[in-house]
Amino acid sequence: MSAPRPTLATRTQVAWIRESDCIGCFRCVKACPEGAILGASRHTHTVLQDLCTGCESCLPPCPTDCIVLVPANALAAA
Numbered sequence: 001m002s003a004p005r006p007t008l009a010t011r012t013q014v015a016w017i018r019e020s021d022c023i024g025c026f027r028c029v030k031a032c033p034e035g036a037i038l039g040a041s042r043h044t045h046t047v048l049q050d051l052c053t054g055c056e057s058c059l060p061p062c063p064t065d066c067i068v069l070v071p072a073n074a075l076a077a078a
Contacts, residue, residue: 011052011053011054011072012054012071012072013054013069013070013071013072014047014049014052014053014054014069014070014072015036015037015047015052015054015056015058015059015067015068015069015070016047016067016068016069016070017037017044017045017046017047017066017067018066018067018068019044019045019046019066020066021064021065021066022039022044022045022064022066023042023063023064023066024039024040024041024042024043024044024045025041025062025063025064026039026040026041026045027061027062027063028045028058028061028062028067029045030061031057031058031060031061032052032057032058033055033057034051034052034053034055035051036048036049036051036052036053037052037058047067049072054069054072056069
């Protein structure tokens with residue numbers, strides 16, 4: 001039995017993609033263990049905030065450094 005997924009309100013950080021800098025390389029999609037990043041090759045990607053655990057696995061493969069971590073509570077309040 002797996003542990004319950006943390007809610008957006010209980011996580012400390014989540015990934016956010018600066019879409020204007022995303023080149024659609026697909027590397028972050030492959031690196032995400034939660035399947036929280038959507039996008040097609042050569043198209044802008046986006047993070048599904050409800051699925052992102054803030055694990056940082058998507059940061060190293062990104063060649064444009066367009067992924068940043070933001071406080072999850074800021075998104076929960078929005």
